[in-house]
Amino acid sequence: MFNIKHSRIIILGSGPAGYTAAIYASRANLKPALITGINKGGQLMNTDEIENWPGDANKISGLELMERMHEHVIKLNTKVISDNIKSVNFDKKPFHLIGENREYTADSVIIATGANPRYLGLKSESLFKGKGVSTCAVCDGFFYKAKEVAVVGGGNTAIEETLYLSNFVEKVHLIHRGINFSAEKILLDRLAKKIKNKKVIIYLNSTVKNILGNSTGVTNVLIEQKNLQKEKELNIKVSGIFVAIGYTPNTDIFINKLKMKDGYIEVMRETHGNYTQTSIPGVFAAGDVIDHVYRQAITSSASGCMAALDSERYLNSLM
Numbered sequence: 001m002f003n004i005k006h007s008r009i010i011i012l013g014s015g016p017a018g019y020t021a022a023i024y025a026s027r028a029n030l031k032p033a034l035i036t037g038i039n040k041g042g043q044l045m046n047t048d049e050i051e052n053w054p055g056d057a058n059k060i061s062g063l064e065l066m067e068r069m070h071e072h073v074i075k076l077n078t079k080v081i082s083d084n085i086k087s088v089n090f091d092k093k094p095f096h097l098i099g100e101n102r103e104y105t106a107d108s109v110i111i112a113t114g115a116n117p118r119y120l121g122l123k124s125e126s127l128f129k130g131k132g133v134s135t136c137a138v139c140d141g142f143f144y145k146a147k148e149v150a151v152v153g154g155g156n157t158a159i160e161e162t163l164y165l166s167n168f169v170e171k172v173h174l175i176h177r178g179i180n181f182s183a184e185k186i187l188l189d190r191l192a193k194k195i196k197n198k199k200v201i202i203y204l205n206s207t208v209k210n211i212l213g214n215s216t217g218v219t220n221v222l223i224e225q226k227n228l229q230k231e232k233e234l235n236i237k238v239s240g241i242f243v244a245i246g247y248t249p250n251t252d253i254f255i256n257k258l259k260m261k262d263g264y265i266e267v268m269r270e271t272h273g274n275y276t277q278t279s280i281p282g283v284f285a286a287g288d289v290i291d292h293v294y295r296q297a298i299t300s301s302a303s304g305c306m307a308a309l310d311s312e313r314y315l316n317s318l319m
Contacts, residue, residue, distance in 0.1 A: 009032040009107070012085055013034075013035075015039075015066075026078045031079070037113060044063075045066060053297065086098055086100060095108075110304075111251075111254065113249075114288045128218050133241055135243050155244075156182075158174070171199060172201070203223060205225060218241055220235055221235075257280075265278055266279065291303070
């Protein structure tokens with residue numbers, strides 16, 4: 001059996017939330033261990049340029065930002081472990097975690113395993129990731145100023161992305177596989193105004209068949225549109241395509257272990273501290289595993305800070 005490694009705090013995940021939690025826990029002299037998981041660095045590793053990180057007036061890549069965070073936690077003597085946790089036991093203390101390489105115990109756990117955007121599953125989609133295919137309009141929309149783009153989806157995320165992009169792109173082509181949008185009415189009312197002003201063109205009963213481009217990036221999107229039992233293909237000229245069909249939080253191993261809703265871990269969200277505590281005292285969560293609304297690096301980092309402070313308070317209460 002694997003050797004068991006004990007830590008006062010174990011942090012699961014190496015994105016902005018996990019790294020920030022490690023920074024604050026290390027500065028509190030709690031000697032945390034950070035287990036990176038499979039996707040070291042999180043979603044930002046796939047982001048070519050970031051222009052909204054406070055303090056960085058010049059463009060910075062997601063890879064560079066994550067490398068800087070990694071260096072920061074190493075400098076503070078955080079124990080960074082390359083492993084992936086497969087199962088957890090929160091029923092007794094210390095908490096028990098089983099990884100692919102070894103087993104671990106901890107007095108407190110911070111879950112920052114993030115979420116992965118859902119994709120269409122096209123080969124061309126993978127080919128043009130970072131070269132015209134994106135899942136975050138706030139992150140990448142600025143680069144398409146005065147250009148035409150496509151958005152795929154019909155829920156709140158897709159409509160929000162469309163509304164955001166319509167403020168500075170030339171035109172948004174909104175592609176939805178259904179005939180009715182599932183987004184909130186207030187968003188649909190705003191969308192209707194954009195349609196009236198010809199900033200947005202709607203394609204209902206439509207699916208993306210292929211994404212076309214060249215060495216510089218996306219140039220066209222090929223869609224199949226069904227109408228009155230007939231099908232036709234449309235080739236739309238766009239410089240970018242934003243896939244907004246939802247996110248999948250990385251929380252499978254916590255099913256039936258923690259209170260969750262729609263795959264996201266529920267936290268206390270108290271106004272006087274303990275905001276990030278889960279349904280199990282001593283287990284905290286931060287970043288995209290608790291947030292399906294904002295999904296920004298800065299908000300993930302902020303909640304990672306909060307989780308570390310909550311965990312420190314919890315550990316002090318045990319003394």
